[in-house]
Amino acid sequence: MSVVAHEAKESAWRGRELRIGPLVLTLPAVLGLVVFFLAPLAAFILYSFLTAGLFSVSGPLTLDAYRQAVSSGVNGTLAVNSFIVGICAASVTLVVSLPIAYWLRYAAGRWQTLVLFLITSTLFASYLVRIYAWRSILGENGLLNSGLERLGLIEEPLSFLLYNRFSVTVALVHIFLPYVVLVLYAGLRPLTPALLESAEDLGANAWKRWRRVILPLIAAPGATAFLFVFVLSAADYVTPQFLGGTNGAMLGIRIQAAMTGVGDWPLGAALSLLMLGAFVFCYGLTALGLRLLRLDRIRFVN
Amino acid sequence: MDARQRSPFTLAVTLVALVFLFVPLLLVVLFSFHKTGGLSFPFTGFSLRWYRDTFGSFEFREALKNSAIVAVSVSVVTLILGTLAAYGISRATSRLRAPIGLLFFLPITLPGLFIGIAMLVSFRRVDFQLSLATVAIAHFVYVFPFFLLIAKAALDRLDPALEEAASDLGASPLKVFRKVTLPQVWPILVGATSLAFALSFDEFIITFFVIGSDSTLPMYIWSSLRRTIDPSINVISTMLMLITLLLWVIAFAFTLRAGRGRARPVDPILGGEQT
Numbered sequence: 001m002s003v004v005a006h007e008a009k010e011s012a013w014r015g016r017e018l019r020i021g022p023l024v025l026t027l028p029a030v031l032g033l034v035v036f037f038l039a040p041l042a043a044f045i046l047y048s049f050l051t052a053g054l055f056s057v058s059g060p061l062t063l064d065a066y067r068q069a070v071s072s073g074v075n076g077t078l079a080v081n082s083f084i085v086g087i088c089a090a091s092v093t094l095v096v097s098l099p100i101a102y103w104l105r106y107a108a109g110r111w112q113t114l115v116l117f118l119i120t121s122t123l124f125a126s127y128l129v130r131i132y133a134w135r136s137i138l139g140e141n142g143l144l145n146s147g148l149e150r151l152g153l154i155e156e157p158l159s160f161l162l163y164n165r166f167s168v169t170v171a172l173v174h175i176f177l178p179y180v181v182l183v184l185y186a187g188l189r190p191l192t193p194a195l196l197e198s199a200e201d202l203g204a205n206a207w208k209r210w211r212r213v214i215l216p217l218i219a220a221p222g223a224t225a226f227l228f229v230f231v232l233s234a235a236d237y238v239t240p241q242f243l244g245g246t247n248g249a250m251l252g253i254r255i256q257a258a259m260t261g262v263g264d265w266p267l268g269a270a271l272s273l274l275m276l277g278a279f280v281f282c283y284g285l286t287a288l289g290l291r292l293l294r295l296d297r298i299r300f301v302n
Numbered sequence: 303m304d305a306r307q308r309s310p311f312t313l314a315v316t317l318v319a320l321v322f323l324f325v326p327l328l329l330v331v332l333f334s335f336h337k338t339g340g341l342s343f344p345f346t347g348f349s350l351r352w353y354r355d356t357f358g359s360f361e362f363r364e365a366l367k368n369s370a371i372v373a374v375s376v377s378v379v380t381l382i383l384g385t386l387a388a389y390g391i392s393r394a395t396s397r398l399r400a401p402i403g404l405l406f407f408l409p410i411t412l413p414g415l416f417i418g419i420a421m422l423v424s425f426r427r428v429d430f431q432l433s434l435a436t437v438a439i440a441h442f443v444y445v446f447p448f449f450l451l452i453a454k455a456a457l458d459r460l461d462p463a464l465e466e467a468a469s470d471l472g473a474s475p476l477k478v479f480r481k482v483t484l485p486q487v488w489p490i491l492v493g494a495t496s497l498a499f500a501l502s503f504d505e506f507i508i509t510f511f512v513i514g515s516d517s518t519l520p521m522y523i524w525s526s527l528r529r530t531i532d533p534s535i536n537v538i539s540t541m542l543m544l545i546t547l548l549l550w551v552i553a554f555a556f557t558l559r560a561g562r563g564r565a566r567p568v569d570p571i572l573g574g575e576q577t
Binding site for chain 2 (some may be wrong): 117272
């Protein structure tokens with residue numbers, strides 16, 4: 001928008017005596033989010049510093065819940081599991097999404113709209129249905145084992161398929177893959193097929209095109225997508241509950257149990273905030289990494 | 303000018319990924335038509351008995367009704383508040399624009415688990431009875447950022463000269479919005495509203511904490527998952543996917559429609575112009 005147009009618009013609003021201007025229109029939504037999102041979040045933070053009753057809390061302010069959260073060895077194991085599953089799910093999703101996004105952008109041709117539609121349509125397959133589907137596929141009497149047995153490829157059902165970190169990761173990759181493909185595809189949009197071809201014509205081989213043209217373009221969206229999958233996977237409490245067994249149990253299950261089962265709200269709140277702190281640390285680390293590698297300000301001018 | 307490349311490796315990965323994405327979902331649909339109660343191969347034949355069973359179940363109809371009530375209320379509220387907010391923030395020049403934008407975006411960055419339990423303790427604290435109303439409030443917080451992002455992107459792309467011209471010719475801000483802005487963006491708003499509906503209809507992670515004693519379709523699936531598995535879960539899963547898929551097709555079609563009549567076609571999925 002040009003400066004002149006900008007000023008013209010401003011004066012149009014000012015001419016009608018709307019000093020705060022159009023922002024007044026955001027008021028209902030702001031109120032809604034302050035009351036139903038920020039206030040609960042603040043209350044929740046406060047709760048982590050209180051003492052637990054049964055589904056209730058009482059003062060004075062204390063760090064007991066945090067002490068209890070970090071002193072338990074079980075919580076440590078669950079946190080490690082959450083971390084491993086989060087990293088695996090995010091890495092696999094990213095690595096698989098890259099070639100797909102590339103194909104969609106530069107090689108799909110007339111198939112592009114159809115395949116994009118197909119991939120995004122699976123976004124809308126219910127979260128719980130996916131978990132259920134993977135449980136029925138990977139189980140001892142599941143579709144995979146019964147299929148392999150009928151084909152005579154195995155005699156005994158494979159038991160390592162379900163109730164561990166592997167099965168949790170598979171389901172999470174299934175859930176997040178379409179999102180990440182979309183994010184990377186969007187990242188590649190400024191670089192038109194013709195421009196990529198001109199890089200080739202100017203003598204850049206496949207490796208150089210990848211290293212000097214494509215990677216800088218998708219570093220920021222790729223890192224964002226990685227974090228997104230990592231955070232949502234590590235904080236999941238439903239997938240590990242149904243697919244994790246004991247090997248794949250994660251911290252989210254413990255938080256959920258503290259909130260609804262045991263009724264120890266300060267512990268649940270303290271565990272959540274510790275986890276949130278770890279996530280914020282990861283956000284910061286990624287932002288710093290991108291900045292150090294000078295990948296945070298790539299601007300592509302067509 | 304077809305600058306299309308040949309890339310067998312990326313094509314192979316895409317095909318494998320499509321199989322990986324679709325096979326589990328299609329198996330659920332296939333087994334919803336299974337003649338017997340078996341949930342694994344061999345598949346012995348087709349029948350609609352599980353569909354009859356499911357639709358005959360009072361619990362299922364109740365859950366379906368509740369899900370619809372919540373999703374409709376959430377979509378209507380999100381459409382109104384979201385459109386106002388997107389228009390306000392897209393046209394604002396005030397310094398408050400950045401913090402408000404951050405507030406609108408924040409719920410997306412938090413995992414549902416945290417939003418759910420924060421709401422649970424707060425509703426309990428003020429003795430607000432958990433019900434479908436609390437579910438709808440929670441869903442609004444969850445879907446609002448998605449709606450806002452799409453609506454704001456559409457509004458930001460409009461040519462400001464049109465609104466300015468109308469305004470200079472004496473149209474009130476409301477009239478400018480109704481006669482100039484809305485006709486250009488309404489298909490995107492319809493698309494974003496169906497996305498809000500679909501997200502609400504399928505939400506489980508937050509819902510679990512704020513629902514009280516009612517049931518929704520995802521809650522119903524969740525409780526079936528914990529019981530012994532009964533093939534009707536395939537039917538319910540298929541129904542749930544069908545409804546959300548239908549809404550996605552609507553959203554997709556309306557976004558495509560928004561792109562017609564422009565010099566360059568609009569990308570149906572990401573919005574913006576295709577290059």
